[in-house]
Amino acid sequence: MSTTQYKFLAFDRRDEIAVLRLNRPDNLNAWNLEMREELRDAIASLVEDDDLRVLIITGTGRAFSAGEDVRGMGDLSAVSPKGFRRRVRMIHNVFDEIEQMEIPVIAAINGVAAGGGLELALSCDFRFAGDTARMGLPENNVGLIPGSGGISRLVKLVGPAKAKRLVMTGEIVPAETALAYGLIDEIIPAGDLMDRALAFAELLATKAPLALGTAKLIINQCVNVDTETGRNFERIGQSVLKLSADHKEGAAAFVEKRKPKFTGR
Numbered sequence: 001m002s003t004t005q006y007k008f009l010a011f012d013r014r015d016e017i018a019v020l021r022l023n024r025p026d027n028l029n030a031w032n033l034e035m036r037e038e039l040r041d042a043i044a045s046l047v048e049d050d051d052l053r054v055l056i057i058t059g060t061g062r063a064f065s066a067g068e069d070v071r072g073m074g075d076l077s078a079v080s081p082k083g084f085r086r087r088v089r090m091i092h093n094v095f096d097e098i099e100q101m102e103i104p105v106i107a108a109i110n111g112v113a114a115g116g117g118l119e120l121a122l123s124c125d126f127r128f129a130g131d132t133a134r135m136g137l138p139e140n141n142v143g144l145i146p147g148s149g150g151i152s153r154l155v156k157l158v159g160p161a162k163a164k165r166l167v168m169t170g171e172i173v174p175a176e177t178a179l180a181y182g183l184i185d186e187i188i189p190a191g192d193l194m195d196r197a198l199a200f201a202e203l204l205a206t207k208a209p210l211a212l213g214t215a216k217l218i219i220n221q222c223v224n225v226d227t228e229t230g231r232n233f234e235r236i237g238q239s240v241l242k243l244s245a246d247h248k249e250g251a252a253a254f255v256e257k258r259k260p261k262f263t264g265r
Contacts, residue, residue, distance in 0.1 A: 008035035016053035017201045025061030030069040054201040058108035067115025095123040102213030104204045108197040109133045122153040129175045130190035136172035208246040209264035
């Protein structure tokens, strides 16, 4: 395993799987400007890594992330609305990059995921939570709304009724409630969370990378378009994948009754 260290992030690479840990445990992994810049740098490097198959994002200590560090909000409040939008666009763009990465991204929610922390998890493809995890969008308590995908992504995931409850009450719900809402995919005993996330990542890493990336892109697009347009996207994606070496390998492996060896080509 190779390791790259940042000040507020810890990045581990295990073959085709990367683990990115938010690393401000004394502050519940809350965002500050430097941490946001590090996350942007880390994600940018991962987007360019053609050998990467799966990314896991988690937190160090007892939190996934408590969101924006409230002590830093004063700086943002002092700027104009236009300036605010310009400055926070940086973190919005990072979440968009995660959502658009053509690999599966897993959020391993090891503890509190609040505000921007939950919005980060919402930008991932899969959300596994430890049984002690709690999550919510408490921006209402400081006179704000979730503004980094916490509404637009949430409403598509859980529907408007549950989204209104979470956003308007600002309540922090336990993992069991989050699962019932459809906010997370699985609840895992806290001590087994990373083992489960890694096992799932290893399963995904055996699949054809081009097919996974194409599927992710088309599924994300189908959320926003009519059924016929979605079918057109499917046909376009399939027409490209039919020409790939991975398709030929998968078909040959099926006939020969062996495991395929996908190369992402």
